[in-house]
């Protein structure tokens with residue numbers, strides 16, 4: 001989880017008085033999540049998720065709430081911030097900005113099947129299309145230059161060989177910074193623990209706090225690297241499923257198909273570095289989730305050595321047959 005900020009029953013009872021959401025029955029910290037503090041709340045009116053924002057400023061949270069409302073209106077199952085009695089969705093609790101969300105049904109999956117991956121691909125494409133209809137501006141806080149900074153901050157944790165790999169990868173990636181690819185609003189963290197499934201269908205897409213503008217292909221690569229990976233190996237059936245699901249809504253352009261291997265590498269590098277950074281930050285809480293950086297080091301090494309995924313070997317169509 002993460003519970004970085006502890007709250008008491010009395011604080012929560014006072015907080016709930018600002019809302020029309022019933023009286024507190026019980027609450028508990030949620031173990032999943034990395035950035036914010038989350039509690040599950042049970043009131044006599046239902047279940048809610050309380051988020052205390054640990055890093056984002058209100059000026060960053062408010063546009064994300066507006067985007068969530070837009071996506072909800074379009075029919076995506078995304079968290080719905082509850083308004084207080086005066087209509088405000090963002091309040092203060094324990095000196096942190098805080099919001100209450102409706103609790104979406106379902107569970108996150110540990111071992112998705114190719115069918116689940118198809119569904120994720122479809123939902124991701126819908127998200128790209130709907131979010132593209134909404135004015136949302138935020139530079140990717142984990143873009144390539146941020147990756148360089150993360151690398152500089154984490155060098156002490158790395159072996160000489162790992163340093164060489166990252167230096168080489170950053171140089172390789174800089175060659176693909178100015179490419180002519182479709183750009184838009186991306187989720188930027190569509191991992192398995194940020195999606196809920198119920199009866200084989202997506203019942204919740206969570207955690208929009210990394211949302212930003214970047215290449216849509218980067219978002220696809222981020223999703224493939226988590227949903228279609230077993231240890232450090234990408235399962236081609238799952239990747240095919242995810243890409244087919246995506247393309248059932250938005251067919252990839254030929255340059256996107258060609259450059260997917262480059263972006264799989266970029267996404268692996270970004271999460272290797274951010275997981276290392278989480279280690280050096282040493283952010284402490286009662287329940288804190290530590291994700292293993294080595295998973296993404298191994299995946300990056302695998303992508304770099306994987307001849308069948310090299311850009312030159314990918315023929316244009318149909319995508320699955322090219323793998």
Ligand SMILES: Nc1ncnc2c1ncn2[C@@H]1O[C@H](COP(=O)(O)OP(=O)(O)O)[C@@H](O)[C@H]1O
Nearest residue numbers: 032033034035036049079101102103104193207
């Ligand atoms: N609206 C919601 N409905 C149901 N569960 C939720 C909801 N929001 C968050 N959660 C639960 O809380 C966990 C952490 O939320 P998340 O937004 O990913 O946190 P963080 O921003 O800290 O990464 C999720 O994995 C999920 O289990």
Ligand SMILES: N[C@@H](CCOP(=O)(O)O)C(=O)O
Nearest residue numbers: 034189191210271274275291
């Ligand atoms: N899904 C990520 C966790 C969130 O990463 P962040 O760098 O955006 O805080 C992971 O599994 O590493």
